[in-house]
Amino acid sequence: MTLYEGIALIQEKQAVVLDLGTDYTKFGFTGEAAPRCIIPSQFWCTKDRRYKRVHHYNSTEELYENLVQMLHLLYFRHVLVNPKERKVVVVESLLTTTQFRETLAKVLFMHYEVSGVTWWDSARACAATLGTPIVLVVNIGAKEAEVVAVVHGVPVVHAIQSEPLGAQTLHDNLARMLDEDNNAQLNLEPSVIEDIKVRTCFVPGRQLVAQLGGQCSSVRSVQYPRASGALTVSGRARALAAEPLFDRDREQASLPDAVLRCIRSCPIDTRRALAENVLVTGGGAALPGLKARLACELRHLVSQDPYKDSLHVAKFKFHSSPCEDNVCAWVGGALCGAADWGVRAAPRDQYLREPRLRDWACLLHNTPPDHHHHCP
């Protein structure tokens, strides 16, 4: 046990850190190096008698009920503390919908009566795990890959790049290739696809892709055991599952393009520093070989056409965060939440007086004080 964990025990009530991802939810205490639990973001719905995903909702009421159920599961099955009178640190993407944020705030403040909530965006939280002032965070999540430049603790909002290149894209591509290889409509469950991806797939290097061509006959195939007979995962499926991330055909919407676009939209004096402080993280980045491939693609692309003249960065350097890739944002939240002792948390009584959250997209909160539209 490290020194600070001991201090956290003396502290009256340790805050909890919540990272409600699309696929997995990370939940634990501030000041600890790893979350207490990483569980799928779903709960058993007694009404429908099936597992229901938190992010599958049609109305605000449904989302409210989903969040109540999910938090109940987290608090009373995994972390085993009373939610009442305890602070919460929420780690979320900068592009989280207002509906989701406000419903989550309502659930936390009104339903669970927590004493305060701090909102941290995942980009700054990821950057906090490094301790470096300028970081380019490439976060590959379940649905989207987000590229955010964090310069001295401020995310450069106008340069945010977000592409639908998350784990879901990989899963769809893998499922399609498996169907083709087996000449059948397999209709594999998402958990099986994920398992095949995690255990067999990899990202080949740039040269290897060119060498292999479209066939990949030299890549070993794998027999994946299933209850209804083994499934052949061909070498092509293993090697090319992650190819959509690097596919430039769709109007240059590939991951390396997003990274370079983000750097290009940033202030000119930060561009070189950003390129030399790249952090590739998120659960999707844990695929073997992905980081090396991204580095290689970046170095190649920067000398190519749209960037050749506008972007003059010579070097790309990469960080590795002191945690597993899938919990990076959570660990950042645990660090930030422990450092300020919850001073920055929005207190409950303030929310009760005025149930509104601060948001970067809202002009009420980010109009400069000397602007004539500013209202105090």
Added chain:
Amino acid sequence: MAYLIQPDYVQYFCTCGQIKPITNLYFCRHCLKVRCGFCICHEVDSHYCANCLENMPSSEARLKKNRCSSCFDCPSCFHTLSTRATYAPARQDPAAGDAKVENKQPKKMYYLSCFNCRWTSRDVGIPDQPVASGGWPERTNPFANRFGQLLEYFKAIAQQEKQDKLDKERKKYAIRGKYITLTDKTGLTGAMARTTAGLPSSESSSSAIANFVPSQAKEEVEELPEDYHTKEVNLKLITTMPQRLASPEWQAQLVSRLQPIARPLSVKRSQRCRRCDHNLTKPEYNPGSIKFKIELLAYYHVPEVKIISFETIKPGCTTELLLKLTNPTAHEMQISIIQPDEVPEVEEKEEPKSIEKSLEKSLNLEKDTSWRQVIERKPLLPTTIKLHKPELSFTLAQRDDAAEYDDDSHHETNDIILWRKSNKLALRLKVTTDEEAKVGSPAVAILALQYSYRNTVPPTANSPQTRDHVLYTTVAIHLGTVTQ
């Protein structure tokens, strides 16, 4: 009527608007209202290990990170691990000769084994232990050291920010005297103030900042080995996602790196009514006991409705429905069946204002009722099936366990009450289905019960209570689907 695996045919409306089977509802004896898991406050009562049924005080549970110290789960299949004993082979010592070995008792050694998937702690090279429980090697998070450094750094920054803010404020209001005192000049007061406030001196926080080494970016990224793609993949050696996520600190990717998982504790929960803060349930402390100290379940207080039988629901037809009503309380109950819209709106309002009341209120903390606006909602009642209200109210005898053995005296019966037996009776009701009811849609009849309830809470001095109340409950009865 609630089943474990079948759908719930009879559901009750909670005060907050949720529709649930009676087994999932609570009844607050102090507000005389039905409550459910959604609108009450849950609290952690006590921690225990579900495997060894050992209690753990919450402070100890917090120290042990909510894990049992003697039980382990299999990292491969998550089944509970069992401790197996073996006799360690007596070590052959070539120098001592054979004679000495015979005298030695063979030593008992223990290892962990999973009876479900046959995983053992020997598979991953954990040495056998000389004691049966505990003593297993503990692993620390490989990143704990760096995490500690980062935390120290951020805390120092936060500290410095706070200090700067304080200094700024002090400067603003400092009244400059004519003469510079010696203490001001040497900065002694600042240091003294810091020590009296118990804050670390400014030097230590700045040294934490100065000594911190930010993460160094590297140009080369670890690449896969050249022959990675031609190597055979043995899926038996690679862990699955659930296996990795079961221990968030390590997330072992290879089966050979799996470690036994200390079993997570469970909690007993107590429930509290949000409105009056009285306990609805409180479990017994003993983990082996499934009894409650306080148990205000709706099942013991609200008349229970069961379906005996019903005719198929057809659009535009009047069909019959047989119900059984049970009185679970120890008092006679006067019940009448009414239409759901006849249930009076009972607003949970404050008492009429009076000077004494507001004086009393000013003493106490104001009760926070903000949760009501988000939790309570009006349920949508389906109106396609109309109930014919029987012009009848009837008494239901109290529950009497001894009455089961008595020969039942014959009660008078009529077309509505088919039979009576101690605290139960059967009813024949008529329902009319709307002409426009869609074929294939679920048929749900709504009926409301008005029943008398005797409150057994001893009246307190400041809240004189009446003993007899008239309460209402609304029930949704699922009658299959509308058929042609």
